[in-house]
Amino acid sequence: MNRTAMRASQKDFENAMNQVKLLKKDPGNEVKLKLYALYKQATEGPCNMPKPGVFDLISKAKWDAWNALGSLPKEAARQNYVDLVSSLSPSLESSSQVEPGTDRKSTGFETLVVTSEDGITKIMFNRPTKKNAINTEMYHEIMRALKAASKDDSIITVLTGNGDYYSSGNDLTNFTDIPPGGVEEKAKNNAVLLREFVGCFIDFPKPLIAVVNGPAVGISVTLLGLFDAVYASDRATFHTPFSHLGQSPEGCSSYTFPKIMSPAKATEMLIFGKKLTAGEACAQGLVTEVFPDSTFQKEVWTRLKAFAKLPPNAVRISKEVIRKREREKLHAVNAEECNVLQGRWLSDECTNAVVNFLSRKSKL
Numbered sequence: 001m002n003r004t005a006m007r008a009s010q011k012d013f014e015n016a017m018n019q020v021k022l023l024k025k026d027p028g029n030e031v032k033l034k035l036y037a038l039y040k041q042a043t044e045g046p047c048n049m050p051k052p053g054v055f056d057l058i059s060k061a062k063w064d065a066w067n068a069l070g071s072l073p074k075e076a077a078r079q080n081y082v083d084l085v086s087s088l089s090p091s092l093e094s095s096s097q098v099e100p101g102t103d104r105k106s107t108g109f110e111t112l113v114v115t116s117e118d119g120i121t122k123i124m125f126n127r128p129t130k131k132n133a134i135n136t137e138m139y140h141e142i143m144r145a146l147k148a149a150s151k152d153d154s155i156i157t158v159l160t161g162n163g164d165y166y167s168s169g170n171d172l173t174n175f176t177d178i179p180p181g182g183v184e185e186k187a188k189n190n191a192v193l194l195r196e197f198v199g200c201f202i203d204f205p206k207p208l209i210a211v212v213n214g215p216a217v218g219i220s221v222t223l224l225g226l227f228d229a230v231y232a233s234d235r236a237t238f239h240t241p242f243s244h245l246g247q248s249p250e251g252c253s254s255y256t257f258p259k260i261m262s263p264a265k266a267t268e269m270l271i272f273g274k275k276l277t278a279g280e281a282c283a284q285g286l287v288t289e290v291f292p293d294s295t296f297q298k299e300v301w302t303r304l305k306a307f308a309k310l311p312p313n314a315v316r317i318s319k320e321v322i323r324k325r326e327r328e329k330l331h332a333v334n335a336e337e338c339n340v341l342q343g344r345w346l347s348d349e350c351t352n353a354v355v356n357f358l359s360r361k362s363k364l
Ligand SMILES: CCCCCCCCCCC/C=C/C(=O)SCCNC(=O)CCNC(=O)[C@H](O)C(C)(C)COP(=O)(O)OP(=O)(O)OC[C@H]1O[C@@H](n2cnc3c(N)ncnc32)[C@H](O)[C@@H]1OP(=O)(O)O
Pocket: 001, 002, 003, 006, 007, 129, 130, 131, 133, 134, 136, 139, 140, 168, 169, 170, 171, 172, 173, 174, 190, 191, 193, 194, 197, 217, 218, 219, 220, 241, 242, 245, 247, 250, 357, 362, 363, 364
């Protein structure tokens, strides 16, 4: 996509309008008014209709909602409309996605959709317009969702992405808000948080499955080495451009990747930033199995539902036996990687790469 087409396209907008018609639940009057107002603003621009009389309650409420948008540009209204619809119907964002169900949907997440049904807790990254980049809020919410999933009655936990990307990795704007203590303090705090974040994956007590629906970048790739199975659409790619970003590997990948795929293949990915196709990642052992995108969701969820019918205690104990002998080593690797990264974040190489991305001079 080029930079001028970054905002929601006319096609995204039309898809969103269709999705509204497919909503299973009435979103309520407040949301409907918001949708109406954004639609009018996106298609006609600022409200210039005469104000309806006080007794025409419905028309007046619609007019008020539209008028409240003031001079919001059409393009921004279109984007807000798409975002609002996607927050109402995340499962519809990508037509190829089949939900395991929405029986129990956890609320209280801004950046995720968390559902639990059929013995499966599904944690879905839900910032599709940002390619599911992981901002600070999402890091915290993933930790919270994993902690809840470790205690709920599900048998397995699944991570996946909403929209066309699995995740574009760390949100590079995470580097921009500098606290009063300066960049050193920021780097130190981030290293502590990153260690805690990766620690949640190391210690997760149930089988953790990635359903990689599209391209994956950076930390969303490295973490896969800590998952118990990785199913990928043939649209997925796997890219860890750490050197390009002046950074170094995390997510325990400096340990797991050489073990999984051989030291030389790990070097190609982690140091030289070689992007793998799903087929290549499968041949290297990072991905368990690749499916054609057209049948990906159906085939994978059918399989996962069968896994989730296995006896819970046996599943949990087996995971513990497998993870046990590696846990201490993984925590040590995680600590060291975070320590090294803390220094990298203060380097000119890293600063320049982030500035270049944010000033639109570069992308992967
Ligand atoms: C517990 C708290 C811990 C805090 C710890 C913080 C630090 C932890 C760091 C851990 C180390 C992690 C390392 C990594 O993950 S490295 C990988 C970082 N990712 C990237 O470099 C990807 C950058 N993105 C791109 O190159 C392109 O966007 C991409 C190729 C992914 C897609 O290109 P395309 O042209 O298809 O789409 P757009 O570029 O138009 O993207 C759409 C919008 O999404 C925004 N976007 C996408 N990815 C990111 C990102 N990673 N960070 C920020 N924003 C992103 C993009 O800017 C567009 O937004 P706008 O529409 O608003 O312009």
